[in-house]
Structure formats: structure tokens, C-alpha cells
Amino acid sequence: MTEALVGEGRGANGAALVEMTMQQAINRALDTALREDPATLVFGEDVGRLGGVFRVTDGLQAAYGQNRVFDTPLAESGIVGLAVGLAMNGWRPIPELQFDGFAYPAVDQIVNQMARMHYRSRGAASMPITVRLPSFGGIQAPEHHGESLEALFAHVPGLKVVAPSDPNDAYRLLLQSIRSDDPVIYMEPKARYWDRRQVVLDGARAQAADTGGDPIGASRIARPGRHATLVAWGAMVHRCLRVAELAAEDGVDLEVLDLRWLKPIDTDGLAASVSRTRRAVVVHEAPLTAGLGAEVSSLITERVFCDLAAPVQRVTGFDVPYPAGPLEPQYLPTIDRILLAVQRTLEF
Amino acid sequence: MTEALVGEGRGANGAALVEMTMQQAINRALDTALREDPATLVFGEDVGRLGGVFRVTDGLQAAYGQNRVFDTPLAESGIVGLAVGLAMNGWRPIPELQFDGFAYPAVDQIVNQMARMHYRSRGAASMPITVRLPSFGGIQAPEHHGESLEALFAHVPGLKVVAPSDPNDAYRLLLQSIRSDDPVIYMEPKARYWDRRQVVLDGARAQAADTGGDPIGASRIARPGRHATLVAWGAMVHRCLRVAELAAEDGVDLEVLDLRWLKPIDTDGLAASVSRTRRAVVVHEAPLTAGLGAEVSSLITERVFCDLAAPVQRVTGFDVPYPAGPLEPQYLPTIDRILLAVQRTLEF
Amino acid sequence: MQTHAPPGAGSTPDRTGALPAESARRIYRDMLTARLLDTEAIALQRQGVFPAYVSLRGQEAAQVASAAALDRDRDFAFPTYREMAVALTLGVDMVGYLASHRALWHGGRYDPIASRFGSINAVVGGPVPHAVGWALGERLRGETGCAIAYFGDGASSQGDVHEALNFAGVFGSPVVFFCQNNRWALSVPNERQIAGGSIAARAAGYGMPGITVDGNDAAAVHNATRSALDRARSGGGPTLIEALTYRLAPHSTSDDTTRYRDRGEEHAWQERDPLPRLGTALEEAGHADTAFFEQIEDGARAAVERIRDGIATAPPPAGSDLFTYVYREPTEELARQQRLWREEVEP
Amino acid sequence: MQTHAPPGAGSTPDRTGALPAESARRIYRDMLTARLLDTEAIALQRQGVFPAYVSLRGQEAAQVASAAALDRDRDFAFPTYREMAVALTLGVDMVGYLASHRALWHGGRYDPIASRFGSINAVVGGPVPHAVGWALGERLRGETGCAIAYFGDGASSQGDVHEALNFAGVFGSPVVFFCQNNRWALSVPNERQIAGGSIAARAAGYGMPGITVDGNDAAAVHNATRSALDRARSGGGPTLIEALTYRLAPHSTSDDTTRYRDRGEEHAWQERDPLPRLGTALEEAGHADTAFFEQIEDGARAAVERIRDGIATAPPPAGSDLFTYVYREPTEELARQQRLWREEVEP
Numbered sequence A, B: 001m002t003e004a005l006v007g008e009g010r011g012a013n014g015a016a017l018v019e020m021t022m023q024q025a026i027n028r029a030l031d032t033a034l035r036e037d038p039a040t041l042v043f044g045e046d047v048g049r050l051g052g053v054f055r056v057t058d059g060l061q062a063a064y065g066q067n068r069v070f071d072t073p074l075a076e077s078g079i080v081g082l083a084v085g086l087a088m089n090g091w092r093p094i095p096e097l098q099f100d101g102f103a104y105p106a107v108d109q110i111v112n113q114m115a116r117m118h119y120r121s122r123g124a125a126s127m128p129i130t131v132r133l134p135s136f137g138g139i140q141a142p143e144h145h146g147e148s149l150e151a152l153f154a155h156v157p158g159l160k161v162v163a164p165s166d167p168n169d170a171y172r173l174l175l176q177s178i179r180s181d182d183p184v185i186y187m188e189p190k191a192r193y194w195d196r197r198q199v200v201l202d203g204a205r206a207q208a209a210d211t212g213g214d215p216i217g218a219s220r221i222a223r224p225g226r227h228a229t230l231v232a233w234g235a236m237v238h239r240c241l242r243v244a245e246l247a248a249e250d251g252v253d254l255e256v257l258d259l260r261w262l263k264p265i266d267t268d269g270l271a272a273s274v275s276r277t278r279r280a281v282v283v284h285e286a287p288l289t290a291g292l293g294a295e296v297s298s299l300i301t302e303r304v305f306c307d308l309a310a311p312v313q314r315v316t317g318f319d320v321p322y323p324a325g326p327l328e329p330q331y332l333p334t335i336d337r338i339l340l341a342v343q344r345t346l347e348f
Numbered sequence C, D: 001m002q003t004h005a006p007p008g009a010g011s012t013p014d015r016t017g018a019l020p021a022e023s024a025r026r027i028y029r030d031m032l033t034a035r036l037l038d039t040e041a042i043a044l045q046r047q048g049v050f051p052a053y054v055s056l057r058g059q060e061a062a063q064v065a066s067a068a069a070l071d072r073d074r075d076f077a078f079p080t081y082r083e084m085a086v087a088l089t090l091g092v093d094m095v096g097y098l099a100s101h102r103a104l105w106h107g108g109r110y111d112p113i114a115s116r117f118g119s120i121n122a123v124v125g126g127p128v129p130h131a132v133g134w135a136l137g138e139r140l141r142g143e144t145g146c147a148i149a150y151f152g153d154g155a156s157s158q159g160d161v162h163e164a165l166n167f168a169g170v171f172g173s174p175v176v177f178f179c180q181n182n183r184w185a186l187s188v189p190n191e192r193q194i195a196g197g198s199i200a201a202r203a204a205g206y207g208m209p210g211i212t213v214d215g216n217d218a219a220a221v222h223n224a225t226r227s228a229l230d231r232a233r234s235g236g237g238p239t240l241i242e243a244l245t246y247r248l249a250p251h252s253t254s255d256d257t258t259r260y261r262d263r264g265e266e267h268a269w270q271e272r273d274p275l276p277r278l279g280t281a282l283e284e285a286g287h288a289d290t291a292f293f294e295q296i297e298d299g300a301r302a303a304v305e306r307i308r309d310g311i312a313t314a315p316p317p318a319g320s321d322l323f324t325y326v327y328r329e330p331t332e333e334l335a336r337q338q339r340l341w342r343e344e345v346e347p
């Protein structure tokens, strides 16, 4: 494995603290999973010899062999279908779909098969599959190489959906997803792959129960604050933290809630935060209409209507396709737009 | 054509008034489109000789020949891909996907191709495609034969999405969709196919401009009321009308807003209704989480927050797969659940 | 269609003799039981017990004789929605199987893992890649099980089937692709479905054997399937079998064949009914006599009766089942919705 | 891989002689221009003008010689993301084409309908069914245009390509499926991509001719494409052509081939570079001399310079373009969002 060992130390319960990028953290989580559970398999397009287009699977084939880590032909529906069959035969597949926009060809296998097989079989066939999906924009990529499919997946019964925002969460949430006996869509924010931070490598077991960590579905207060809650996930968490810093200069104290799990959503966490701050702005990259921001907004409004000093604001991508290069920054929620929404909610 | 001519009469501007089922009304609209525009083509699985599994295309192949109305091989992605190519060559395709649950294999062609080709080509290639999709539950069908995909499609930039609730709207909205130069997902509520009502057959032209009718995106007040607004589409409109009747017996006067267009959504119409009634309940069949009800709820809340006497209530399917036979009525929003939500909003 | 030229003409009616007597008799028994159960199921639909049913009438040889080649301890079958006779042959609990047609549970109410017969799957083409994955899983574990994927002529048009064939070829998965070409995909005949006219001919393009068999000839089906399984089991990789047969009944009980096909065609295929054909062959080979047929028929009738009684008394699904099986590890949100259901809906 | 056995060995280097001199010279000119433009594009990426670029180096014969067989008044080409030389041959505005690599607009900034060359399409396999639809549209209108669908060896694994082949066969669409098998799909070689090893071999399964050509032999490619187009135009239906070639450059400027393939392999293919090969053949056939080559090279350099200048001065897209092309008939909701963008974002 290639992460730098600078900054290595020891955490609370003796776990190693290593500074690494998110891409390395995901690689490390895959390595852990492959090591600890011989039923895990990593496969997809170019994940073997190449180590993935983002090098997330770098070195894994060399370490675990072609039977555990392998390239597939170029067919996303086939990849997920393969995972379903492997799961029915007792394996714990971790397929990668190379880019968000290429998850669409696999939607039928994801929705009609993977997400429903446990239900259809009345619990006889479990689907412990983690679909890794490099997601979201921010890198001015070619068409289909930067998209946000969380609303689609969050609507599908039987799926769980998660999007980490930093290396430490990327590590833990991936292990949590892999160890879950339910199918999980694990959305990796490409724009944060090179973000470098400390990661608690708690060895063979990073699961909630073992580490006293959060259960599946738990959100995280990325920054506590009093005047309004910014709700975000993936790369937008960092943008919101930046907004909070800027707002702080004007004496506005923003809370940033990293939703993390997009299905199930931490309604209690949302309600607790917003009942304190009385104001909320939800931020996401995906287009506005029928985006997950609508769900977050509705959940908050349903739960803490009487505490709300203003309607929940949504700052999102516009209802247009993710655009090319120089237009992408104008499509994605800008710091200004988020600040303006904060102002609107404060002045409501 | 097979609709009964009983009840035939003349409408305001001399248009024929004919009583027919929704399935006949759709058939009639297709007939009108095929007759008036030689660029229209009807195709899909079993739409030709058989006339479709719901007989919606009955008689069309006989009337317009195998070049205009034809069966395709059994492949939904291929069907939509074919439509895209035909549209690029100047045709106006009206493909049918046989059942909602079988739209999933076509999602890539719908989202990555059909919905984006106009944008990708900077307006050079228009996509005047109307995808007919028998939709929603209520007929206790086999798996995949009753589903609600509107949230998925409403989230996709470049698409328009519509769901009629009665024969007259089915007729007009289909013609409007076909004549639109943008791609439209036309969701037919199967459970209402045999609903029989008067339809205004305004001859060759039933378009908004010609008939003084509503433009694309307009909702409809299916029943005016004062105490709360029920928002619904497809088969749920009728359920809401029934709820309104029952509520009226208790002196509660409910407005029922038939949203009709699920993209674009008639925000003005929603706001106008709810700013009067101050209370809203949105009802849909699809699962709760990230369903279109969240969007409707958010739009209302954003627009008329100060007028709202209670948070918008959502009464929806549960976050589970559409179940088999006897469980379906327990999955779908029941009259009781809607009434209880009305009560909650009134007593809030 | 060349593929559906009358198979009777040139074929030797007693190729059944190629089957060991015991196999042939067992296959006949299961085919007869399937036929009677199929007939019963249609009756149950007419009586309103089943909201709908999809008959396999005419395809008994294709289904039973192929399934009979499977090793029930090692292999695994991936069905569509029409493989009732495969289920029967593999010993699946038929009350549980028919629970799907009774609309008690999508996918049926049997344990697909224990039965080694996947849940009933209504997505045309959808389960075929699962067979490839399952089979690859066997190979990776160093075991010897094979998967068989059943699908129809219409399904052959689906991209998923192509992707599955290609994956199987690339990975050398021990899988048998078993296509029942019953000439019709609902109302669409082979001519408008299958470019080139032969599904078996597709196999060569994936570097695997493509076998066309008379799907109404139980012995031919059985032998072809057994060879393909042997080949797969010994590391030879996948095989595609196209069994030419005919859907004697409508697509489903809701279908009306008069809209799209000739009675004449149906009658011609009626005469190639695989069931009497195997019966005659058994008799001619001296493997069966009147006593045998009587005994078999009694047994089949008794079995069908037991299943019918089971169906009659099959309990409806509990309302709470709506929520029970969505996740292996339930979520708090779904538990909340279940509480709501209990308060507002539970009858 | 049998498919990629050195084509040089047995093949006659001067099959080019089979081309009329004028065609051969034009093809050479376009190949050379494409090569120079490709080289320039890589330089532009290094200079930071293009965020990324996908080189077609080594595939010039496959692209130019096939495109040169099209009738620019009637036919229509459906490209992937690597068909720059096809665009060039068809006379597409290359500044508009390269606007995609400059990240000014997904799909490029040329008119695909007027150019008879679809928008650049990054979904592997996705545009192939469009070609079938477009071609069917010609037939339905009683016209004589043909479509050509370009796709790669990796794309052949996609279900969409299979569905397209089958549809084309069933409808008899006048379409040519043109696969550039450049041996690699990013890092995955044919051996792990193509069950059976031959994409052309798939054609028989759809009842259409499957032609394997040496993709680095311009004449062979041109003739095969012309025959396929003639066949399609005269009602003979679709053809699948597999042009065996090689991606000499990395998958894209972001790729690192040392992780997955041998330099030796690259060198071997370098020696089968289609460009000098055609040049030599032209010379040997007496169709070209030094003066010709100098003139062609000057012309090509001048063309590339014009394109480079065009790229340098290509205006960035207007921010409002975000909204302009989403619909043909704009919605009020999107107009509202555009107003918001104007107030809160517009620079």
C-alpha cells in the first residue's frame, strides 16, 4: 500500500492514525476487507492490472490474486448481474462501476434484481453487495464522468446509500458497507480523492459495534453552530465548511451536518440540529427538481415545523445536465449561492 | 376504433363529445397523431398485431400499416435507442415500454441519450419522442407490472413527464406530448384504463393554443375546496376525490389538485391553491423516501411558508417494493390514511 | 422459420430409447405431473383462485428433461416465470411455487437457496447474468456445481443475455444457457424477434458450443443438457442450448392468441405434443406398459391433488411481511413506517 | 489472440493498388492531416489548452478509409469519443469537434445533423442503436442513406450493441457496424473482453455478414466498407466489420500504459503504422511522388495550423448556454432558475 506514513500515530484504543488521501483510505478499506474475509471479491472495469482509473484498487490484484480482484468485460449491467449471482452463491462482492454516468446501464440489475432479491426470496438470498461508484462533479470531467445519482438510489426500497466526505469516513463507511448484509451504493466524491487527512486504521475491525462508532444511518456534525444548519454530503460538505468559515467572519455561526447516509437518512440527527438552529439550508450538486434536497427539506419540515424560523432553503445544481469544463463551477452550488441562501433564511 | 358512441354530443366549439374509457381515449389520440402527422411512428413490444397488452394500440397497425405501427424485438434499451435514431432522422416516435418495471433496462438510453441529445447537440438534434409507459399499481399485478417511476424521471434534466388521471386528459395530454418537440414520459395509470368518461375530441388539433386549453405544465383543480389541498396524480386523483366526498360528509371541504405534469411542476398552481387552503396533503403511490411528494412538499413550503397552518403531509407507498396481490391495498395510500393525514393537518 | 420446421418429419421418434429406462420413466412421470398440474392451474385461474397463470403446456419435455440432468446437490437453476415443470422436477415445494400465481408473494414462497432454484423472476433476461455469477462463484471456490439459466426466445433479444454469454465465455463459467424457443414471445413470432433465425447460432460468436435440439424430444433434450453439464463441470466452459418447442397455450391466461396466430399452427404443434410422444417411445422401447401408465397417472393425480389442497389452505401473507424482508439489517426509518402501517392500515 | 496476429506477415502490402489513385491519395491526405492534428492535440493537452485528449494514433486507416466510403449527402456516421479522423474525413468543423476536448461543450460544438456526424458520444455502446434507428428511418421514408456506427472492442461487450445488431437484422436496417478492434479497452485486452476472440464472428449469429479486415490497410478497410454500404443501400441489410488495428497511444492523456501492457507490443504495432504503409503503397503503385508528399504535408500542416488557431480563439461557452439547450420548448421553471443564476452566479 502506498499511503504516506508521515503523521502516523496511535489513536484512543491503540488504532493506528495515518495521514492519507481518500483514495488511499478506500484502497486501505478494500485491502482490509479482502484480508479479513475470503468471501470478498473486487471486480469491475480496469480495477485489476490498472488499479482503477483513480488507482483506488491499486495493488490489490497483486496482493490477492486474479481470483479475488479481477477485470470484467465492459458491461455495467453484466457486472451487477454477476455480483447478484455471486452473492446468491455466498460471496460478498464489491463491484466498481467506473463512473456515475455509467451506472445507468446497470439500473435494471440494481433496482429490479439486487435491491429486491432479499425481499423476493423472503430473506433466503441475502445481497451483501457494495457497489462502489465514483460520484459527483467538481473535476470538470467529460460528459457522464461527473453526475449525482443519489436521489435515484435513495428512492429504491432495499438499497442503502452512503457518501463519505473525508478519508476517515471513507475508510470506516466502506468497511461498514462491505460488512453489511444488505446492498449498499457507496458513492465516492471524486473531487475529494486527493484530500489528505488523518485516518484511524482500527485494524481488522472498524465496524460500529467494535469501535463504538456510529451505526449505519448516522449523520455527523462536521461543525457545530447556532444560527443555521447546512446539510450536505460528499464534496459539498467541504464547501459548506468553507461557507461556515466565511460566515463566521460576519458573526454568523453555522452548523454543518454531514448527512453521510443518504438512505436511510438520519431524521433524528437532522431534527435535533435544526430544532436548535431553527434554520436549515440543504446543499447538493444534483439538479434541484426531485433531488434529495427535497427529501431532506421535507423531513426537517415535517419534524420541526414549529421550530422553523424560515422555510428550508435548497441550494443545488440547476435542472440542466452537468455541463462541460468552464461551466461546471457555474452549475454547482457556489459559495456565494450558499451564503445568499443563509442570508435569506436568517432574514426571513 | 372501438369506443362506444353512446353519449356522443357536441362540445363548446363544435368538438365531438364521446364517452369512452381511458384506454380508448389514448388509442384515439394515437390515431389522431398518426393521421395528422406522417412522421409519427408507434412501436414497441406487442403493439402491432396484438394491439398491446392493454389493447391501447388496437387497430392502429391495421389502419396505418406495418411501417407506421410495428412490433420490435423484446429489448427496452433497443426500443428507446431506436427512437433516438429515428428522431435524429426527422421522425416523431411514440415508443411504448410495456410496463413501468421494464423501463429500468431503458434508463440509460432515456437519461444519457434521449434526454440529453438536444442539449449535447446544442439544439441541432431535437428529440420529439413520447415514451408511453403504463404505470402505477392498483391492479394487483405481477412483480414489475405496477411501479411508480415518476421521481426518477422528474429528476432528469431534459425530460418532461406527465400522468393523466381521466380519459379526457389522457387524450389531450397525449396529443400535447406527441406534438411537443421535447421528449416526454407519458405515464398511463393502468388502474384507470377502464374508467369511462366523456372526452372532447376536438378533431385534428387538441393542442393548447388551438383549444384555449392548458399549456404544458399546467395542473388542474379537480375539485375546489377551502380547508386543505390534496395534491395527487394518476390513479390517486380519484382516490383523493373519494376522500374529499367522505370528508365533505363531515363538513370538511377539500380541494383536489391534479398535478398532471410531474415535470415541469406547476408551482404557481400549487402555491395558489395552498395559499388559499393553508394546508396540503400530497398523495402518491411510490415509496416515501425521495418520492416526488418530497418535491411537491418542498415547493409548497418554499412558496407559501407563511401561509401554512401545518407542515405539508405526505401519504405515500411505504419504502418497500410494490407487493403482491392482497398486500398491495395495504401498500398503496388508503382512504383512511389520507383522511388521517387531513385530520392531522387540520388539527395541527 | 427454418428453426421451427416440423421436427417430427425427419426425427426418429424413439430416440427416447437412448435414455436409461429409469430416467425415461422418471422424466415421463414428472412431465405428466407437470401437465396435470398445469391444467389444474388453468382451472384454478378460471375459478378465480389464481388471478393469472402462465401455462407451459407443450414445453414439458424441454423443462423436465433438462432439469432432470441437473445434480440437485450441486447445481442451481435460474428460472423465468414459466419454469413450473423445472421446479417440479427439482423437488421445489409446489405450493410455495404456485404462491406466486396465487399472488401471495412475488417470486413464490419457497426457499430458492435450499431448493437450488432461484426465485421466480419476471424480468425477461434479467436472471441470466445471475447464473453466470453463481457459476463463477463455484469455480472460484474450486467446487463443481453448474448453473443453468432458463430463458425464452424473446429474452434472447435482451442485452443482459448477451452480456451474460460474453461474461461466461470470458470467465469460463460452468453454466448452461438453456433457451426454450417456443416460437412466440407473447404475440411476436421468431421472424420478428431473432435476426438470423437461430439463437443457438449466436453461441459460436462467443466461442461456445451452440446446440439446437428438438425441444419436444425428451431424450434429445436430456442428453444435450447432460453433455453440456458434463462439459461445464469438467472445466470446458459454457454451452448454449436452444430447445425448439412450442407454447401450446396462450402467453398467459389474460392473453388471446386469436389476435396473432393461426389455429392451424397450434393444431400442428398439438400433434407434436411431447407427452404422448415420450409415452409412445417408452412403450415401444418396452420401458412401460399399461400398468405403469396407470400407476404413474394415479401418482400424478394424487400429487396434484395434494398441491391443490395446499394452495386452497395456503395462508395469505402477513401484512407485516411488507416490511420484514426489505433488509437483512432493518432500518429505524422502516420500523417507523411499519408502526404507521400498524396504526393506520393493519386490518 | 488470434485476431491480433501480425497482419503484416501474410498480407500484401500493396493491396492499396486496388483503390483508384484519387481515392487513395485523398485517404492518404486525410490520414496525414488526422495524424498531425492528433499530434497537435496531444501537444495542446501538454500545454494545458485541453484538459484531456483521446488519441486515435494508429487507427487512421480504419477511420479515414471507412469514412471515405460514405456518401456525405446521404449517409450518417455515429461516432464514439475517438473518431476524430472520421470527423475530419467527413468535413466536420474541426474547431467545433475539438471544442469537446477543450471542455467547451460535451459532444462538441458543431452541428451533428448538418455534418451528418453525430455528437461525440461518451457512453460506450450507447450510440450504436441510434444508427439502427436512423437507418430504419431512411428505409421507412424510401430513401437510400446508410448509417455507420463506430464502436470499439470494449463496446462489443455492451448489451446495447447486441440489441442494435439484432434490431438491424430483424428490420433489415441499412447500417454498417464498424468495430475498431484496437486490441485494448482502456487496460483490458481482447483476451479478457471478447469471448471467442472475434467480434466479426458475432455477425453470423444475427444472420449478417461479418467481415474481418486488417484495420491498418486503408484499401482493405475502404473496400470492405464500400461493399457493406452498397449492400445496405441496395436493401441487403446490415453488415458487421471488425477492423483489426491498434491504439498506439495511451487510452487518453490521463492513462499510463506501462501499468498494463508491454512496450514490445507497442513497438511491434508501431512498425505496422498505417500511415507510412499507405504512403509506401501509393509510391509503389506510382500514385504519388515526393512532390505529392510535400504538397500534401504542406496542406495538412496549414490545415492543422488553422484549426489550432481556431481553437486558440474559440470563445468559451456563454454561461446562459447552461439553460438554452435543455429543451426545445423551454419551461417556466427553468427560466426561473436561469434568473436565479443571473442574479447569483453569472460572472
Ligand SMILES: Cc1ncc(C[n+]2csc(CCOP(=O)(O)OP(=O)(O)O)c2C)c(N)n1
Pocket: B045, B074, B098, B102, B105, C082, C122, C123, C124, C125, C151, C152, C153, C154, C155, C156, C182, C184, C185, C186, C247, C251
Ligand atoms: C424486461 C421485460 N420486458 C418486457 C416484459 C413483458 N413480457 C413478459 S413475457 C414477454 C414475452 C417473453 O417471451 P419469451 O422470452 O419468448 O418467453 P415465453 O413467454 O415465450 O416463455 C414479455 C414481452 C418483461 N416481463 N420483462
Ligand SMILES: Cc1ncc(C[n+]2csc(CCOP(=O)(O)OP(=O)(O)O)c2C)c(N)n1
Pocket: A045, A074, A098, A102, A105, D082, D122, D123, D124, D125, D151, D152, D153, D154, D155, D156, D182, D184, D185, D186, D247, D251
Ligand atoms: C458505458 C460506459 N462504461 C464505461 C466507460 C468508461 N470507458 C471509457 S472508454 C473505455 C474503454 C473503451 O474501450 P473500447 O470500446 O475498446 O474503445 P477504445 O477506447 O479502445 O477506442 C471505458 C471503460 C464509458 N465511457 N461508458
Ligand SMILES: [Mg+2]
Pocket: C152, C153, C154, C180, C181, C182, C183, C184, C185, C186
Ligand atoms: Mg417464447
Ligand SMILES: [Mg+2]
Pocket: D152, D153, D154, D180, D181, D182, D183, D184, D185, D186
Ligand atoms: Mg478498444
